[in-house]
Amino acid sequence: MNISQLRRHMQEKEIDLTIFLNAGFEPNPNMFYFSGYSGAGLLAIPKKQQAFLMVPEMEASKAKRLNFKIIEKPKGKRFFQILKQHSKAKTIGLETENFSILALKELRKQFKRIKIKDISKACYDIRKVKCADEVKIIKQGCKITDEIMLDCFKNFKKFKTESEVKAYLEYNAKKKGCDLAFPTIVASGKNSALAHHQTEDKRLTKGFCIIDFGVKYKGYCTDITRTIYLGKPKKQEIELYNILLGCQNSTIKQVKIGARCADLFIHAQKQLGKYAKYFNHGLGHGIGAQIHESPNLYTESKDVLVKDMTFTIEPGIYLKDSGIRIEDDILVTDKGYEILTKTEKGLITI
Amino acid sequence: MNISQLRRHMQEKEIDLTIFLNAGFEPNPNMFYFSGYSGAGLLAIPKKQQAFLMVPEMEASKAKRLNFKIIEKPKGKRFFQILKQHSKAKTIGLETENFSILALKELRKQFKRIKIKDISKACYDIRKVKCADEVKIIKQGCKITDEIMLDCFKNFKKFKTESEVKAYLEYNAKKKGCDLAFPTIVASGKNSALAHHQTEDKRLTKGFCIIDFGVKYKGYCTDITRTIYLGKPKKQEIELYNILLGCQNSTIKQVKIGARCADLFIHAQKQLGKYAKYFNHGLGHGIGAQIHESPNLYTESKDVLVKDMTFTIEPGIYLKDSGIRIEDDILVTDKGYEILTKTEKGLITI
Numbered sequence: 001m002n003i004s005q006l007r008r009h010m011q012e013k014e015i016d017l018t019i020f021l022n023a024g025f026e027p028n029p030n031m032f033y034f035s036g037y038s039g040a041g042l043l044a045i046p047k048k049q050q051a052f053l054m055v056p057e058m059e060a061s062k063a064k065r066l067n068f069k070i071i072e073k074p075k076g077k078r079f080f081q082i083l084k085q086h087s088k089a090k091t092i093g094l095e096t097e098n099f100s101i102l103a104l105k106e107l108r109k110q111f112k113r114i115k116i117k118d119i120s121k122a123c124y125d126i127r128k129v130k131c132a133d134e135v136k137i138i139k140q141g142c143k144i145t146d147e148i149m150l151d152c153f154k155n156f157k158k159f160k161t162e163s164e165v166k167a168y169l170e171y172n173a174k175k176k177g178c179d180l181a182f183p184t185i186v187a188s189g190k191n192s193a194l195a196h197h198q199t200e201d202k203r204l205t206k207g208f209c210i211i212d213f214g215v216k217y218k219g220y221c222t223d224i225t226r227t228i229y230l231g232k233p234k235k236q237e238i239e240l241y242n243i244l245l246g247c248q249n250s251t252i253k254q255v256k257i258g259a260r261c262a263d264l265f266i267h268a269q270k271q272l273g274k275y276a277k278y279f280n281h282g283l284g285h286g287i288g289a290q291i292h293e294s295p296n297l298y299t300e301s302k303d304v305l306v307k308d309m310t311f312t313i314e315p316g317i318y319l320k321d322s323g324i325r326i327e328d329d330i331l332v333t334d335k336g337y338e339i340l341t342k343t344e345k346g347l348i349t350i
Numbered sequence: 351m352n353i354s355q356l357r358r359h360m361q362e363k364e365i366d367l368t369i370f371l372n373a374g375f376e377p378n379p380n381m382f383y384f385s386g387y388s389g390a391g392l393l394a395i396p397k398k399q400q401a402f403l404m405v406p407e408m409e410a411s412k413a414k415r416l417n418f419k420i421i422e423k424p425k426g427k428r429f430f431q432i433l434k435q436h437s438k439a440k441t442i443g444l445e446t447e448n449f450s451i452l453a454l455k456e457l458r459k460q461f462k463r464i465k466i467k468d469i470s471k472a473c474y475d476i477r478k479v480k481c482a483d484e485v486k487i488i489k490q491g492c493k494i495t496d497e498i499m500l501d502c503f504k505n506f507k508k509f510k511t512e513s514e515v516k517a518y519l520e521y522n523a524k525k526k527g528c529d530l531a532f533p534t535i536v537a538s539g540k541n542s543a544l545a546h547h548q549t550e551d552k553r554l555t556k557g558f559c560i561i562d563f564g565v566k567y568k569g570y571c572t573d574i575t576r577t578i579y580l581g582k583p584k585k586q587e588i589e590l591y592n593i594l595l596g597c598q599n600s601t602i603k604q605v606k607i608g609a610r611c612a613d614l615f616i617h618a619q620k621q622l623g624k625y626a627k628y629f630n631h632g633l634g635h636g637i638g639a640q641i642h643e644s645p646n647l648y649t650e651s652k653d654v655l656v657k658d659m660t661f662t663i664e665p666g667i668y669l670k671d672s673g674i675r676i677e678d679d680i681l682v683t684d685k686g687y688e689i690l691t692k693t694e695k696g697l698i699t700i
Contacts, residue, residue: 026376039546039548057630058544058545058546058630058631059546061543061544062544062546062547062548075630076650094451096450096451096452096455097450097451097452097453098450099450099451100446100447100448100449100450100451101444101446101447101449101450101451101454101466102446102447102468102470103447104451105446116451118452120452163524163525163527164525166524167521167524167525168521170520170521170524171517171518171520171521171524172517174513174516174517174520174521175513175514175517176551177513177551179533183529193411194408194411194412195408196389196408196409196412197412198389198412201526201527280407280408280425281408
C-alpha cells in the first residue's frame with residue numbers, strides 16, 4: 001500500500017489528484033493495492049491531503065472496517081458530483097486502460113477543462129516490487145495452492161470429467177477461505193494442445209492432462225501448472241516432458257537480481273531446441289493483486305529483475321494433438337531466487 | 351444473437367461498423383450475445399458485410415468451433431491494425447461504458463478522423479427481450495439453481511462457516527458444468543444486515559442467514575436469494591419474514607405486459623409499510639448474458655415490461671443487526687408472469 005511512492009510520481013508529473021474507479025463486481029487491483037478495499041467505489045488520492053474512499057451507502061459498513069477515510073455516496077448522487085465537493089484538481093491521474101470513455105465523459109462534466117494523465121504504468125511499476133507483508137501473503141498463498149494440488153492428485157482417480165477436477169480444486173480453495181486467481185484450466189487429451197483451453201464437462205481422456213490453477217489469498221494471486229499423464233506414457237512422451245522440465249528448471253536458475261526478462265525468455269527457447277517453435281506464449285508474468293502484472297517475461301520485455309519481484313516461469317510445448325506446460329511462482333531474492341510453489345515436478349502418471 | 355436488430359440500429363444512426371472488445375478474462379456480454387464467443391478478441395459487425403471475430407492465435411482453435419467467421423490475429427500485431435485492413439469505417443459504434451480511454455486512443459491511431467457513437471443502450475435494449483432459445487436456457491439454469499439450493503439446505507447442518515456454504519454451492523454449480531453468475535453471498539447473524547456482505551471464513555452464527563447465489567448456464571445468469579433461520583426464531587422475527595415474503599409475492603403478482611418497473615418498486619415499498627425505509631436497494635434487475643442488465647426495477651426506472659423479459663424481484667429489509675432478502679427470477683408471459691426459480695419460500699429453520 002505504497003501511497004507515498006504514488007505521490008512522488010504525482011509530484012513529478014504535476015498531478016493534483018489520482019482516482020481509481022470500480023463500478024462492478026471485479027475488484028480494481030490498484031484500488032485494492034492502495035486502500036485494501038475491493039468493492040464498488042472510488043479511491044481518491046490527492047497530492048497532499050488525506051486519501052479517501054467514496055463508497056455507495058450499501059458498501060459503507062464493509063468499507064468502514066478498513067483503516068481508511070471513508071465518504072458515503074448518497075443514493076441518487078454520482079461519484080464525480082461528490083468528488084467535486086472535495087477537490088479542485090486541475091490535473092487528474094487515472095488508469096486509461098481501465099477507465100471507460102463514459103466515465104471520462106462524466107468526470108469532465110464535473111471537472112471542466114481538466115488535464116488527464118495516465119498513471120497505469122506508474123502503478124504497475126510500484127506494484128511489481130513486493131513489500132515484506134506482500135511476500136509473506138504470496139508465500140502463504142503458494143503453500144495453500146500446493147496443498148490443494150497435492151490433495152487433487154491423491155484423489156484424481158475418482159474424477160471422470162475435466163469439470164470435476166476443476167470443481168474439486170476450486171471447492172478446496174474456497175473451503176480454505178480463498179478466492180480464485182483465475183478460472184482453472186483442466187485440459188486432457190487433445191484439449192491439452194490448446195494453451196487456453198476452456199475446461200469442459202467432458203470425460204478425461206488418456207494422454208497429457210494440463211492443470212493450471214491458482215488461488216487469491218488475502219487479495220494476492222498464485223498460479224501453478226502441472227502436467228500429469230493419464231494412462232501409460234510412451235517413451236517419447238516421457239522424453240518430451242523431461243525436455244520441458246529441464247528447460248523450466250534451467251530457466252529458473254537464471255533468475256537473479258539484474259537479469260533481463262527478455263534474456264530469460266531467450267534462454268528458455270534455447271533449452272527447448274527444435275521444440276521452441278511449439279512454445280507459443282510468454283514465459284511468465286508478474287503475480288500480485290492481479291494475476292497478470294509486471295514484470296513481463298517475453299522477447300520484447302524491457303523489465304529487469306529486482307529483489308522481491310514475484311512472477312511465474314511457465315514454458316510449454318503444444319503439438320498438434322497434445323500439449324504440456326510446467327509453471328512455478330518465483331521470488332527474486334538476494335541469493336538469486338526462491339521457488340514458492342513446491343508441488344512435485346517429476347511426471348506423475350495416473 | 352440478434353445481429354439484424356443491431357444492424358437496423360446502425361442504419362438509423364449511420365454507423366458503418368460496430369466493435370466489441372475483450373482484452374481480459376471476463377467475457378464481454380455483448381460479444382457473447384452477438385457471436386457466442388466469450389474469450390479474448392474483437393467482434394466486428396460491419397453495416398452490410400459479414401460480421402467476424404478477430405482472436406489471438408492462442409484462442410483460434412476454440413473460436414473455430416463456433417459457426418462464425420474467424421480471423422486470427424498474428425502475434426505482435428494489434429487488433430486495430432488488422433481491423434484497419436478489413437474496414438474503411440468512418441463512423442464506429444462501440445460501448446463507451448466498456449471501452450477504455452487507452453483502447454480508443456489506439457483505435458484512433460489506425461482510424462483517423464472517425465466519429466464514435468455509443469451503442470451500449472441499443473445493446474441493452476436488444477438483449478432485454480429474450481428469444482425462445484434464451485428463455486429455454488434461463489429456465490434450465492433456474493432449474494439447476496433450485497436443485498443446488500435444495501441440496502444445500504439438506505446438507506446445511508454439516509456446514510460450520512459461511513465459506514463452507516459458499517464453497518459447497520459453487521462446487522455443485524461447477525460439477526453440473528455451470529460457471530458462477532456472481533460471487534455467492536452467505537451472510538449469517540449480524541452480517542445479514544449488509545446487503546452486499548462479503549462471505550467470510552467465519553462461523554455461521556444464530557439468526558437470519560441470507561444466501562444469494564446464481565449460476566451461469568450456457569452463458570446465461572440466474573440469481574436467487576433465500577433467507578433461512580439458524581436456531582429458533584422469535585415471534586417478531588417470523589412476522590418480519592412474513593411481511594417481506596408477502597411483499598415479494600404480492601409484487602410478483604403485479605408483473606404483466608405493460609406494467610411500469612417504477613410502479614412495481616412503489617408497490618413493493620407500500621407492502622413493506624413501516625419497514626420500507628430499511629429496504630435500501632433496487633427491487634430487481636434484468637438477467638441474461640449479464641447478471642445485471644435491463645430492465646431496471648427501481649424508483650426512477652423508465653422501463654416498461656414486455657413479453658419475454660427475464661428479471662429478478664428481490665425486496666429486502668436490513669435492520670441494524672440483521673437482514674432478510676427473498677429473490678426470484680421472473681419471466682414476463684402472455685398471461686402475466688412465470689416464476690422460474692421454485693425453491694421453497696416458507697421460512698426454513700435449521
